[in-house]
Amino acid sequence: MKEFLLVFRRDFDSNEVQPSPEQFQAMMKNWQDWMGSLAAQNKLVSAGNRLASEGKVVRPGNVLTDGPYVELKEAIGGYTIIRADSLEEAAELAKGCPVLAIKGNVEVRTIIPM
Amino acid sequence: MKESEIIPHLFRTEYRNIIAVLCKRFGIEHIEIAEDIVSETFLIASETWGQKGLPPHPIAWLYTVAKNKTKDFLKHNHLFTQKIVPEIKYATLEGENAELDLSTKNIEDSQLQMIFAICHPSIPIEAQIGLALNILCGFGAEEIADAFLTNKETIYKRLSRAKDTLRIKQIRIELPSAAAIDERLQTVLTTLYLLFNEGYYSTSQNKTLRKDLCLEAMRLTYLLTNCEQTNTPSVNALLSLICFHSSRFEARTDDKGEIILYEDQDISLWSKELIEKGEHYLNLSSKGQQLSRYHLEAAIGFWHTKKEDLVEKWENILQLYNRLLQLEYSPIAALNRTYALSKANGIQEAIVEAEKLQLTHLHLYHSLLANLYEEQNTEKALMHLRQALSLAKTSADKNMLGKKLQKLEQRGNS
Numbered sequence: 362m363k364e365f366l367l368v369f370r371r372d373f374d375s376n377e378v379q380p381s382p383e384q385f386q387a388m389m390k391n392w393q394d395w396m397g398s399l400a401a402q403n404k405l406v407s408a409g410n411r412l413a414s415e416g417k418v419v420r421p422g423n424v425l426t427d428g429p430y431v432e433l434k435e436a437i438g439g440y441t442i443i444r445a446d447s448l449e450e451a452a453e454l455a456k457g458c459p460v461l462a463i464k465g466n467v468e469v470r471t472i473i474p475m
Numbered sequence: 476m477k478e479s480e481i482i483p484h485l486f487r488t489e490y491r492n493i494i495a496v497l498c499k500r501f502g503i504e505h506i507e508i509a510e511d512i513v514s515e516t517f518l519i520a521s522e523t524w525g526q527k528g529l530p531p532h533p534i535a536w537l538y539t540v541a542k543n544k545t546k547d548f549l550k551h552n553h554l555f556t557q558k559i560v561p562e563i564k565y566a567t568l569e570g571e572n573a574e575l576d577l578s579t580k581n582i583e584d585s586q587l588q589m590i591f592a593i594c595h596p597s598i599p600i601e602a603q604i605g606l607a608l609n610i611l612c613g614f615g616a617e618e619i620a621d622a623f624l625t626n627k628e629t630i631y632k633r634l635s636r637a638k639d640t641l642r643i644k645q646i647r648i649e650l651p652s653a654a655a656i657d658e659r660l661q662t663v664l665t666t667l668y669l670l671f672n673e674g675y676y677s678t679s680q681n682k683t684l685r686k687d688l689c690l691e692a693m694r695l696t697y698l699l700t701n702c703e704q705t706n707t708p709s710v711n712a713l714l715s716l717i718c719f720h721s722s723r724f725e726a727r728t729d730d731k732g733e734i735i736l737y738e739d740q741d742i743s744l745w746s747k748e749l750i751e752k753g754e755h756y757l758n759l760s761s762k763g764q765q766l767s768r769y770h771l772e773a774a775i776g777f778w779h780t781k782k783e784d785l786v787e788k789w790e791n792i793l794q795l796y797n798r799l800l801q802l803e804y805s806p807i808a809a810l811n812r813t814y815a816l817s818k819a820n821g822i823q824e825a826i827v828e829a830e831k832l833q834l835t836h837l838h839l840y841h842s843l844l845a846n847l848y849e850e851q852n853t854e855k856a857l858m859h860l861r862q863a864l865s866l867a868k869t870s871a872d873k874n875m876l877g878k879k880l881q882k883l884e885q886r887g888n889s
Contacts, residue, residue: 390794394820397797401809402831408801 362444364406364472365451369458370435371465391459399443404454409441438465442472482521485533487687490517490613493541495585496577498610500545503592504642506610512548516541538577545575586611587698587705588648594663595646602637603666604673609634612691622679622688656704664713664769667696671717675724682732686724693717700756712760712769718753719776722746734875742782750780771799789818806834810843822847838866842876849883857883 380388399405414436418428438460445451448471455467490513497509519540520533530536593606608614608622616630623630651659674688696714699705726744727735735741757773775795778788796812809832817825826847834840841863848856860883864876 390790393794393797394816397793397800397812398828398831400797400800400804401812401828402833403804403809405801405804 362446363451364442364444364474365448366470366472367409367441367443367451367455367458368437368468368470369439369441369460369465370468371438371460371463372435388459388463391462395457395459396441398457399441399454402454404443404445406442406444409439411439412437435465481529481533482517482524485520485537486517487613489534489537491586491611492582493538493577494610494613495589496575496582497541497545498589498592499581499585499648500575503646503648506638506641508548512541512544515544538575542575542577583698583701585648586695587702588650590663590695590698591651591659592641592646592648594659594666595641595644596659596662597644597646598637598640600666600669602633602640603662604670605630605633606637606641607666607670607695608688608691611695612687614687618684621681621684622673622677624677624679650702650704653704657707660699660705660707660710663699664709667692667699668713668769670695671720675720682728689717689721689724693721700759708760708763708765709767709769711756712767712773715753715756715760716769716773716776718749718756719773719780722749722753722780728871732871734871736875737779745780753777753780768799768802771795771802775799784818786819789815793819806832806837807839810834810837810839814843814846817847822851826851835862836866838863838868838872838876841866845879845883853883853886 396405396408416428416436418426420426443451443454445454448469451471452469455469458467460467493513493516494506494509497512498506501508516537520537524530524533589611590607593610594603598606605619605623608619609616614622616627616634619634620627620630650656671689671692674685674690674692677685677688679685693714696710696717699710700714722745723737723740725746726740726742727737729735753773753776757777760770760773775792778792778795781788793812793815796808796815800808800812813825813829813832816828826844829840829844829847832840841859845856845859845863848859857880860876860880864873864880867873867876
């Protein structure tokens with residue numbers, strides 16, 4: 362079994378209509394159920410963290426910019442670590458991720474063991 | 476109580492009390508001396524009571540004999556009093572102080588400290604449970620063997636090896652320091668939790684024994700809530716979950732010891748008193764910041780005391796299992812989560828999730844799938860029931876699955 366990082370990206374600056382409280386509630390349930398599903402398969406290593414939208418980027422010459430989404434339409438919204446036999450299986454597990462339902466995407470990366 | 480049951484009853488309740496106090500006095504490395512003194516006390520009781528009838532206060536009688544036996548032992552065993560006792564620096568055992576303190580307070584304190592000595596991280600968990608049953612609960616090797624579905628000899632060996640460890644590691648009978656108590660309490664709670672499960676889910680056919688195990692786990696956990704240093708939110712959560720589960724004890728098996736599934740249970744057999752106790756300790760457990768697995772399991776237990784199939788109930792149970800599994804994976808929790816999922820999100824989604832679990836070596840996995848497929852695909856339901864039946868180990872499980880299979884086959888043919 363290897364470990365994989367799932368990086369969730371989504372559009373923070375969307376001009377679309379904001380979801381209703383009920384939609385937020387449903388979204389939360391989808392995340393909980395998806396995490397629960399990974400955990401029930403014993404494939405969840407760490408639930409990881411969700412990230413706030415504000416942030417700063419430090420650039421060469423100690424230049425500070427607000428960011429990180431100045432140049433990126435999609436910013437990182439969070440990450441989770443899972444375990445799977447192969448990158449293919451990890452990608453398969455990522456298919457149910459609720460971020461996809463709001464037009465986000467999941468980047469699946471193999472973690473190199475120490 | 477019938478007179479014919481008095482000695483087994485007193486043995487169960489008093490053996491552990493006297494042993495705890497004696498071990499506290501002599502140190503756990505001399506546990507055999509404590510065991511000899513208590514055994515002899517009961518031997519004298521059975522002979523004397525057999526000839527002269529029961530004394531008016533049997534417990535006080537036992538304590539007096541135990542005290543005298545202890546004094547005799549100390550008087551006659553010079554080696555012990557002169558060499559070992561000074562070495563281990565226990566209280567003076569001369570004169571007035573030689574009297575064994577069998578007050579309720581000292582019994583409780585000694586038992587509580589004994590729990591920590593037995594649930595020591597250096598002792599393998601199985602041995603901890605065995606020792607707890609033997610020393611803290613007064614169960615004989617035969618009963619322990621029955622509960623673990625193994626033979627007496629295996630248990631004897633396991634117990635004596637564990638007692639050797641207690642001796643070699645020189646484990647003291649005392650409460651851990653304030654700094655260490657939280658961590659040590661984790662081990663204690665794990666052992667008490669497993670002790671309870673041993674009773675609740677035991678495959679032993681002996682229903683009385685299984686109930687006794689549950690009650691003992693409850694009693695020991697209750698003991699922890701009685702002491703300021705150990706009365707933590709997690710301890711209350713464990714006690715709450717034990718109460719909630721135990722409330723269904725009478726409803727979950729029939730007279731023949733066969734399993735009655737949750738859905739088919741007669742609610743009037745659920746113990747209201749235990750449900751109320753469970754709620755009481757659940758409230759107490761909500762203090763503090765820590766959310767332990769016992770909190771989650773107690774909350775799951777709470778929702779199970781509501782019989783109506785409310786959407787809210789199963790949605791809550793599902794979310795609690797989602798969190799429990801993130802905290803600690805176990806195949807049983809994964810199966811239970813999937814059952815809750817079928818109630819909260821529908822059968823189709825639950826079937827997809829169940830197939831992903833691939834716990835094909837467990838009969839419970841196949842009974843869950845059979846259950847989910849029952850109305851969807853009789854052929855698959857039958858296949859899983861047959862697999863469950865071939866994997867089931869106890870006759871209670873086999874009977875239940877056999878009946879279900881027969882019913883489904885008849886339906887398939889008609």
